[in-house]
Amino acid sequence: MAKGGYMGGIFGSSPVSPLQEHMSKVYSCASELIPLFNAVINEDWDEVARLRQIISDLEKEADVLKKELRLNLPKGLFMPVSRQDLLEVLLMQDRIANQAKDIAGTIHGRKMELPEIIHEDYIRFVTRCVAACKQARKAINELDELVETGFSGQEIQIVADMITKLDNIESDTDNLQSAIRSKIFEIENDLPPIEAMFLYKIIEGTGEVADKSQGVGSRLQLMLAR
Numbered sequence: 446m447a448k449g450g451y452m453g454g455i456f457g458s459s460p461v462s463p464l465q466e467h468m469s470k471v472y473s474c475a476s477e478l479i480p481l482f483n484a485v486i487n488e489d490w491d492e493v494a495r496l497r498q499i500i501s502d503l504e505k506e507a508d509v510l511k512k513e514l515r516l517n518l519p520k521g522l523f524m525p526v527s528r529q530d531l532l533e534v535l536l537m538q539d540r541i542a543n544q545a546k547d548i549a550g551t552i553h554g555r556k557m558e559l560p561e562i563i564h565e566d567y568i569r570f571v572t573r574c575v576a577a578c579k580q581a582r583k584a585i586n587e588l589d590e591l592v593e594t595g596f597s598g599q600e601i602q603i604v605a606d607m608i609t610k611l612d613n614i615e616s617d618t619d620n621l622q623s624a625i626r627s628k629i630f631e632i633e634n635d636l637p638p639i640e641a642m643f644l645y646k647i648i649e650g651t652g653e654v655a656d657k658s659q660g661v662g663s664r665l666q667l668m669l670a671r
Contacts, residue, residue, distance in 0.1 A: 460518060461588040464531055467510040467538055468585045468661070474503035474542045475578040475654055481549055482571050486564050490556060497549040504546040511539050526592060530668050534585070537660045541578055544657055548650045555643060560636070562628050570621040570651060573614060577655035580611040584665055591669075601669055611662040618655040622648060 477500045484492035514535060518528055551557065559567055584607040587600065594600045625648055633641050 460531060461526065461592060463510065463514045463517070464535060464538075465586055465588065467507060467514060467535060468582045470503060470507040470510055471538045471542045472578050472582045474500055474507060475545045475658075476575050477503065478545055478548060478571050478651070478654065479568070479575055481552065482559070482567055485552060485557065485559055486568070488558065493553055493556075497553040500545050500549040504542045507539065507542045511535060526588070526668065530664070530671075534661060534664045534668075537657060537664050538581075538585075540657045540660070541581075541654060544650060544653050548647060548654075551643065551647060551650070557640075557643060557647060559644075560629065560632060562632060563625050566621065566625050566628065567651075570618065570625060570648075571654075573618045573621055574651055574655040574658075577611060577614045577618060577658035580607065580614055581658040581661040583607055584611065584662055588665075596669065596671075604665065604669060608662040608666050611659055615655045615659040618652055622652045 477496055481493060481496040481500070484490075484496060515532070518531065584604055587604045587607065590600050591604060626645070629636075629641070629644060629648070636644070
């Protein structure tokens with residue numbers, strides 16, 4: 446549903462298209478966390494380094510799109526979406542890509558290993574966090590339809606249902622995160638204290654990918670309510 450083309454041309458028809466393009470890039474960035482954690486589990490540090498670079502490059506590309514959108518967003522838009530609302534959603538999306546980059550950087554920089562006891566759980570966890578990002582992208586891709594219908598009719602219900610599903614996914618990630626933390630707590634005394642500290646930080650950071658994705662949905666929900 447996101448339209449193609451470059452920034453200048455896009456704004457003529459719909460200012461939400463660049464927002465969708467940005468969210469698509471953000472999702473590409475976050476989704477690389479799944480193979481990254483698989484590489485960590487396999488202790489394939491060359492692959493971890495390669496994926497960290499991909500995540501870093503995608504985050505930079507998202508940053509370029511963010512800056513272009515900010516610079517080119519017209520001041521006087523006669524449409525059901527305020528400039529401020531679009532910028533708020535953009536900020537939320539941006540935080541997801543930043544989070545992915547931070548996780549990858551910490552893991553690569555410290556050559557962090559995941560205890561075997563959480564290997565399977567962690568892949569489930571990170572996959573579900575990325576699913577939250579994918580669901581946020583799906584909701585954002587409905588924005589042009591919302592604009593075309595003047596934020597009315599059944600399109601509002603379609604997007605509201607998508608946001609409800611996003612909330613449910615985020616709730617799943619909370620439960621998975623809690624289970625992983627419990628398993629780490631059981632073996633905490635066997636881990637070097639610094640390693641345990643960074644492990645908890647990475648677990649929390651991974652969960653933030655889902656939290657920040659839910660934040661995109663929350664901003665969209667506020668737009669629906671106006």
